[in-house]
Every structure is written in structure tokens, then in C-alpha cells.
Amino acid sequence: MFDNLSTKLDRAFKTLKGQGSITEINVASTVKEIRRALVDADVNYKVAKEVTDKIKDEAMGREVLTAVSPGQLMVKIVYDELTELMGGEKQDIVIKGDPAVVLLSGLQGSGKTTFAGKLASFIKKQNRTVLLVAADVYRPAAIDQLKVLGEQIGVEVYSEVENKNPVQIAQNAIQHAKQNNKKVVIIDTAGRLAVDEEMMREIEQVKRAINPSETLFVVDSMTGQDAVNTAKSFNERINFDGVVLTKLDGDARGGAALSIRAVVEKPIKFISTGEKMEALDLFYPDRMAQRILGMGDVISLVERAQQQFDEEEAKRINQKIRKNQFNFDDFLSQLEQIKKMGNLKDLVGMIPGMGKAMKDVEIDDDAFKPIEAIIRSMTPQERANPDIMNGSRRKRIAAGSGQGIQQVNNLMKQFDEMRKMMRTMNKMSQSKGGMLQMARMMGMRR
Incomplete structure (x- = not known):
């Protein structure tokens, strides 16, 4: 939902890119662009003006540290003001009484x-x-x-x-x-x-x-x-x-x-x-x-993963990754957990830096269906032993799944890359990392 606003705010910050210091002139120009971005995003004009006035006052009262560029400082100021605008802190639902x-x-x-x-x-x-x-x-x-x-x-x-x-x-x-x-x-x-x-x-x-x-x-x-x-x-x-x-x-x-x-x-x-x-x-x-x-919003992404994550399954997957035995049956199991986490586009947008990368990419909640069709067209032996795949097996799988041979080859390549990455991430709770990586790699169509 906020893609357009994010793009315009990023454009506004570029006004300060390369500037050695914050001045009244470059801050005024940046704030003007920020206000325009907020109004274009359908923010109430009075609210947009109040927020940008605060941003301007805060920016002019700050000194830029040597290690921080004016653009980075402005991002921090805008972040603080947006947070305050939306309430500052999380407010829990009040559940009291019997019932x-x-x-x-x-x-x-x-x-x-x-x-x-x-x-x-x-x-x-x-x-x-x-x-x-x-x-x-x-x-x-x-x-x-x-x-x-x-x-x-x-x-x-x-x-x-x-x-x-x-x-x-x-x-x-x-x-x-x-x-x-x-x-x-x-x-x-x-x-x-x-x-x-x-x-x-x-x-x-x-x-x-x-x-x-x-x-x-x-x-x-x-x-x-x-x-x-x-x-x-x-x-x-x-x-x-x-x-x-x-x-x-x-x-x-x-x-x-x-x-x-x-x-x-x-x-x-x-x-x-x-x-x-x-x-x-x-x-x-x-x-x-x-x-x-x-x-991005890594904390929310991890929290969603934890809600769907089975601890015993995690241990099982962990052992298989360590032994380089992660296979397509495990892959299917992880896909099912990702699908339970919610809207795919929303999930990928929580990954830092992905918002800009996703601008021209369509993400379909049905993006996993072709992948599942390919995997389910494999024999139990093939799912358990991905390394036995050869040309004739891939051709048969393509015909059985209704997908092209190129799609099968792409999946095999991505699966191999994911296995390598999951082994690398083993010390960083690689099972959850694998779930996020699959969402990132498989959930996009250009």
C-alpha cells in the first residue's frame, strides 16, 4: 500500500544526497517534497503540514555528525516523526471482565x-x-x-x-x-x-x-x-x-x-x-x-514465522541441513508453513531493501502452485534424493506437472542455491532463514 509514498520519500531524501551539511535552503526543498509526498498519499493536509513543520524545525536544530550524512539524518528525523504521528508506541487490546x-x-x-x-x-x-x-x-x-x-x-x-x-x-x-x-x-x-x-x-x-x-x-x-x-x-x-x-x-x-x-x-x-x-x-x-x-520489518516477519513454526519440525530440518540431506519433501513442508504466514507480497515487503526491488515485480499468492505441481510430479525417490535428477527425469516431471522444462530447470537451480544458503545460515537459525529465503526466491514473477 505504501509503495508510492516510499518511492516519493526516497526521491525527497535524494535532495540532500551528496550535501556536506544541512542548510535552510536544502532542508526547505526536502521538506517541500516530503509534504507533497504525504499529500499525494492522501494524508490529511493539515496533518501533513504539521508533521513537515516539525521535521523542518528538528532538522534545522541538528548538527550533522561526521559519520552521518545529511540524507541519513533526515531519514532518521522523518522516521521519528512518522512513528510519533502513528501513535509512538504499540497499544494493546484491553481484555478484562468475566467474560x-x-x-x-x-x-x-x-x-x-x-x-x-x-x-x-x-x-x-x-x-x-x-x-x-x-x-x-x-x-x-x-x-x-x-x-x-x-x-x-x-x-x-x-x-x-x-x-x-x-x-x-x-x-x-x-x-x-x-x-x-x-x-x-x-x-x-x-x-x-x-x-x-x-x-x-x-x-x-x-x-x-x-x-x-x-x-x-x-x-x-x-x-x-x-x-x-x-x-x-x-x-x-x-x-x-x-x-x-x-x-x-x-x-x-x-x-x-x-x-x-x-x-x-x-x-x-x-x-x-x-x-x-x-x-x-x-x-x-x-x-x-x-x-x-x-x-523492512524483520521483527514482524520473524514473529509471523514463529506463530507457524513447529519446534520439533525445526530440529528435524536442522539436522537434515547439517547433513546436507534437505530434500523436496522438506521443501514442501516449509512451503506450507510460509503459506500460512499470510499475504506473500506483504511478507516479502518486510524484508529490508525489498520494497524498492519489488516496485516492478508482481507477486501472486498462487506463485507456489507451479512449484508444488512440479514437486508433486516427482516420484518419492526423486523427492527424497534431489541429486539423482537427470535430463529424462526432468522432462517427465515437466510433462506431468504441466510446466515447461525451463521451469523445472529453474526450480532445480534455485533449490540447489537455497540448500547452499541454508547451510551457510545454519548458525543463524537456518530453518527460519530457509522459509524467508523461499518466500524471497519463489514468490516473485517478472
């Missing part, structure tokens, strides 16, 4: 129901029992969707087909949770296509009746400044506790993500990408600032 109640609000189409499933999965992994509540009485598909998600993640969904009163449904659900030892209740409420009085009055009544420990406003990141205006309207009526940004993997300019914290003065607590239940992250302002500035 704890989390109320979700937002417009229709914001990704609220999908987020409800993701949040339930997130909390369930903390060894808490969860109850999802279908309180959207206007859109039958919302109830069905929530039930599908609940079944997918193994969480009970409470609904009342005949009851059209969301307040009663929410209250009854909380009683059900108490009787069935559910520690957290997540209530998915109705959305509308636009802010209207009926919707606002209803969500106010629900909140007043259940007194949730946490009220979250779910907003589609791709709606630009409209998202900020809608957030203001909701906050004035229900005084929510935090914001959830969904669809952050889209192609929108991303300004809402930068503006919303400053405008409504409420923290962003989660960011959501894609449809997979695992594609949910706590919002770290500093990490997001790093990604915007092209620094």
Missing part, C-alpha cells in the same frame, strides 16, 4: 466480519476461550460468513435467527458465554453503506447495554480520507477505544493509516491484510514507519 466483551463497529464492506474471525483466532492462540456473536440482523450473509469463519478456526458462533434486536442478542450471548465458560465475547455488529442516524443510535444502544471492555472501529484502509471522516463520526457517538485498519495489502495510497491517529486521537491497534485468518498483526508505529521508509 471480557469486545464490540466491533464500522461501515459495511470494511472487513469487520473477517476481522472478527481473525481476532477470535488471535485470542484463541493465547489459550482463552472465545465466543463470536452474530449481531448483524440486517445482512443474513454476515451470519453465515461468521459461522463459516468460526468453524474454520474452531470457535463457537452465537446467533438468533428469529430475533432482530441486536441489543437482546448481545445480552443473551454474554449470558451464554458465562454459562459455557467463554472468557472472551466478540460481537460483530451491523454496518451500513454510509453513516446514518439509525445505525449510530443502534450501536450506541448496544454499547450502553453491554458495557464492553474494548470497542474497536474497523475501517477499510482503501477508502482514503473518507475513512478518517467516518472514524470521526463514530468516535463522536460511541467513543471507541481503538482503530483496526483492514485491507492494508491493497493498492490505495495509504494516507488514512497515517492521518487517522492524529485526527481522532485514538490508537491504531491492529492491521489486517488479506483473507487468511493468520493475516492479522498488532500495530507497531515504529515498524510501520520502517516499512514506509523502505527499511
